[in-house]
Amino acid sequence: MDTKDKQNPALWNRNFVQCCLSYFLMNFAFYMLVPTLPVYLVDELGIEASEVGLVMASYTIGLMCVRPFSGYLVDCFSRKPLYLFSFIVFAGLFAGYLVAVTMAGIIAVRFLQGGFMGLTSVSGNTIAIDVIPSQRRGEGMGFYGLAVNLGMSLAPLAALPLYGWKGFDSLVVAGLMIAFIGVFSVSLIRYPKRERVSRPSFSLDRFILLKALPAAFSYMFVAIPYGMILSFVVLYGKETGISDPGYFFIFMAVGVGTSRLVSGRLVDHGKIHTVSVCSLVSLVISFMLFALVHNEILFFSLALTIGMGFGISVPAFQCLFVNVAPHHMRGTATSTFLTSLDLGVGIGMLSAGFIASYTNLSVAYLSGAGCCVASLLVYLCWVRDSYERNKL
Incomplete structure (x- = not known):
């Protein structure tokens, strides 16, 4: 291998392709249920609309119960067998919707599926980090994260017509089959068995990467407006007179996808702080305009810029976690990263509804801009120096 190959090793090898494909299939299968399950609950099972939120939230509760421990499991046991086991259980739980x-x-099924999705995502992320060449980690994690966005964006487009044509049971069977194709993709990853690593009996870093706590606080703040977008943007669009506000997610996905084509490479070239700060400044401006100016052209234009802001930030922030963790703690690093995301999204979903009940969603999104300012201040005052001291 010549010097050029060593400096710029191949990214799209067999293992990385299978990592991305399996992660895409997992998210595609799961997000087929997100727009259709509420309709099924209300129209076919006769569940009150006010109770649908509890059913949908049971997945998040299961996810949060498992996420803090998943990094410890991934760091202490062989990663591929753990990934396969959790993925198989996650896929098999689709059958639960047919009998529940x-x-x-359904709450029980979603709670269990959320827990195993939490373990699957942490183990899959960690394996992806291991197979990506360290010189191209930012670029690789950008593409790997894009698999989630593609799954989230394309799944509803396929699920809604299938639900209307064949009904909920056929949709669930399709999700089951797609998830098991993802399991097969995981089995094709060539990943060496890993010996069990002994850890201190009562060590806090079993569950939280302490060196990444500054980045976790900053990322949690910026995830709060992301939760607001996921849960209330369609309602906000209707309130402000936007026709077909659901297209917001398509523009947002385009913004995420295009930005990740370049942001990861900038991170790999030592621009991690520049990328992070620029993404946060962009989100502050975008959410301020989103809250204060209401017209259709700007609504969808800001969907694009908000998507770009989040798309730029994710590979940069994930590298802030991974680059301060030794190899045997990459699972904990990934778990800490995803936990901070989950906490922020959950806070955003709850706070947006609370704020809107007293004022309106414009105020909620303006507070989301304030959260981005808080994230930027934490980054400038704490994250940057902490990362430079602790990076490996």
């Missing part, structure tokens, strides 16, 4: 015909039964 009560609200309590």
Whole structure:
């Protein structure tokens, strides 16, 4: 291998392709249910609309119960067998929707599926980090994260017509089959068995990467407006007179996808702080305009810039976590990264509804801009110096 190859090793090898494909299929299968399950609950099972939120939130509760421990499991046991096991259980739980015909039964299925999706995502992310050449980690994680966005964006486009044509059971069977194709993709990853690593009995870093706490606080703040977008942007569009506000997510996905084509490379070339700060400044401006100016052209234009802001930030922030963790703690680093995202999204979903009940969603999104300012201040005052001291 010549010097050029060593400096710029291949990214799209067999293992990385299978990592991206399996992660895409997992998210595609799961997000097929997100727009259709509420309709099924109300129209076919007769569940009150006010109770649908509890059913949908049970997945998040399961996710949060498992996420803090998943990094420890990934760091202490062989990663590929753990990934396969959790993915198989996650996929198999789709069958639970076929037999659970009560609200309590569906809550139980979603709670379990959320827990195993939490373990699957952490183990899959960690394996992806391991197979990506360190010189191209930012670029690789940008493309790997794009698999999530593609799954989230394309799944509803396929799910809604299928639900209308064949019904919920056929949709669930399709999700089951797609998830098991993802399991097969995981089995094709060539990943060496890993010996169990002994850890201190009562060590906090079993569950949280302490060196990454500054980045976790900053990322949690910026994830709050992301949660607001996921849960209330369609309602906000209707309130402000936007026709077809659901297209917001397509423009946002385009922004995420295009930005990740370049942001990861900038991170790999030592521009991690520049990329992070620029993304946060962009989000501050975008959310301020989103809250204060209401017209259709700007609504969809800001969907694009908000997507670009989040798309730029994700590979940069994930590298802030991974680059301060030794190899045997990459699972903990990934778990800490995803936990900070989950906390921020959850806070955003709850706070937007609370704020809107007293004022309106414009105020909620303006507070989201304030959260981005808080994230920027934490980054400038704490994250940057902490990262430079602790990076490996």
